[in-house]
Amino acid sequence: MRHYITIVLVALLLLAAPVAAAESGYEVLYSQWTKDGTIVSANGCYVTPEITNGSNVHLCVKKPGGYAETNYSASVDGLIHYYDQLRIYVIDVDYAGGQVYLELSRPTSGGGSTSASTGTRVSCDTPGQSALGGDKVSFPIVIQNNDNDDRTYSLSAQNDYPELGWTTCFSYGDKTVYKVNVPGKQSKTISFDVQTTSSSTLGEKKLIAKVGDKSIDLYVDITSVNHTADLSAKYGSVVESIGNKIFYELRIKNMQPNENDYLLSVTGLPENWYAQFKEDKASTSEMAEVIVPAGSEKTIFLEIVPPYSVQPGEYNFTAVVSAPGKDTLTKDLTLKLKSSSDMVVSSGRLSYETKPGQPVEFDVYVSNTGKGAALTNVMIETQAPSGWYVTVTPEKANSIQAGGSQKFHVKIDPPGNIVASDYGVTLKVKSDQTAKSIDYRITVTTDSYIPYIGGAIVVIVLVSLFVVVKKFGRR
Template sequence: DFPAVTETAGSSFTLDVSLANHGVPPKRIALALEGLPDGWTYEFDGDGKPIRAAMVGPGQTRDITVKITPAKEAAKKAYQLTLTGTGADEKLSLPLDVTLAAPAPAALKLEAKLPALRGSAKSNFDYDLTVKNDSPQDVTVNLAARAPAGFDTTFKEQYGSQELTSVPIKANQSKDLKLSVKPPQDVPAGQYKVLVGMNSGKAQAETPVVLDITGQPQLALVGPGGMLSGSAIAGKEHTFSVTVNNNGGAVAKAVKLSADAPSGWKVDFDPAKVDQIPPGGKAKAEMRITPASNAIAGDYSVNVDADGDGASDDLKFRVTVETSTAWGFAGLGVIGVAVLVMAGAVTRYGRR
């Protein structure tokens, strides 16, 4: 296909040729390569096997590969060779120009398909990479990524799950890889660069990738005066103040307040929903708790939740329930009546 080529000195190379029969009876064609300098060798291959001749029927074409091995000390210059095919009554020839040149220096090329990705600190930052061994020798390429402190980086094959630290690449071939970068959950919004590096010992390549991290809300619930407990009377409403802080780097939106309390209790909030809380801001709400009227004195747990778009928090609020004083007075009244009944009984029957 290419009768004039440049090849690397000191290495074997191949040439692909075709032998076609344009409508004449089948012929046996003996193959040869003429004009080889001393110390050079050659071989013909057909269908993966060494051959010395080919038989081609009418309208048929045979694909043949010529493998040429120059002498180790062959000079780096141009050579004129002739490929011949000899039949019973004819001889075919194809001039070949072969130039031997110094080996190309080892080189690596590295590209990222999408070098900049955007998302929150919880997003997946996966970069598709292609590394090419642009040299005549097979190499093993070491993989590295220099990222900001706290960022985790891993290399994998494009469609594999095995983590890699190095990868073999054949001469003049490419390999598709994937770099996954995981930022810290509390990283501030901003752009962060990761420098991806490949090194084969004789060649290296680098390319940067960028994480454009958007802020995200981070909710924190705080009880009244920073406390996580309070007291209430059975059957009576008591109000506690709660605060929702946004410690994140983005607006917290549609924050809803809710609670999980013991059976028979009533808990509601005013307001029950906050449209938005800016970064570094806070919102206050009144939590109204009414223990069940038959609640026994003691400590109870109320789970308070704040849920917004992409952020949430919860706290356990301990409520110490005290019984109503009315019940205390009723109890004293019962005790007093019992004492009077007993005294009357003693007066009436005590002397018998």
């Protein structure tokens, strides 16, 4: 039985040996799970861990006898050197259980790591971060001054992507800094801030933060674009006839907490085309920019004006909205122009005079003033008073090409026993594409016998007076 116990103890000692000798030059004094807030003593130093769920472990380290109390931030596998007194290694963190596995070691007389116990050490717990284009990314950089003397470090950055428009700066607390002082045997955590742009290309980008003569490589992986605004169209593709007005309804949404002014433009228009932005379709004013309040949206209209000589076909162009911070929004638009036909009906006069039973004849001209498309099956329907007869020659025109016209001869026959008056006749010109009406006034007059009767009465009266005067005049 003792033999087996001896074997087990030897095995345990062999397993523990690598832990104690994790790194030559250090002696492990403490290695176990430690509850949040527990004070651990090692080599005369006092270490208190503070665990915040989902973030780094904060360590407060102090030692009496002239050593400053120092606060550190470390992640799993993080290594901290407190002066030349203690090395602190964060092996693991149990956030659910509120405990951290710490290994505390002291340098042996043999020395230890020179780079760790003297000089400067620069580290970052999160050297690679993912972000959206337009986001701000902050890297916490720990500067450990392992020397006895205080040191002031100059801060600078190397950005190999100037075309992206990224800006960088260092901050400490609420201040932007370009130099930082770290007392001897202490550390400070500064932030290296990177402001990306919405025009950033996707993928990993490398930046270099420089602290004195030390540098650290940092990486930002752009996964997608984070726009500060949104541009949408009610209909991105419009079908319209040549000659008609063409509008696109656009909506700009401001997703920022402040009011913004957006510049408006169109790219890719064919030659001699014209575009203008309007607040509404009926507006006569053109807009070059639009103001959208914070968190609101604005609807505007883009009117496209092709030249008179435009041909049927499909045309593509792009609406561009330039937002603050170099955030440019685009919306591809398509216009399908089709041939148009437009009917114009004309005649010499709209009113005529005639007598009962006498016809009225005139010509009506139907013209196609459209672009490309023909008017087909053109005919004239008539509406006239009862008893009237209207004939149209020819009865129908199979087609009238764009730019062409057709003459129709109209004959209107009023009845012979009609009363003198004004009468209306309507001609409705119809085609497969459109229809138009034109109204005519026909004034019917008759011969009057009243003047003759009146004249006869006057003659009779005069003759009667003459006879009376002559008869009584003799007496």
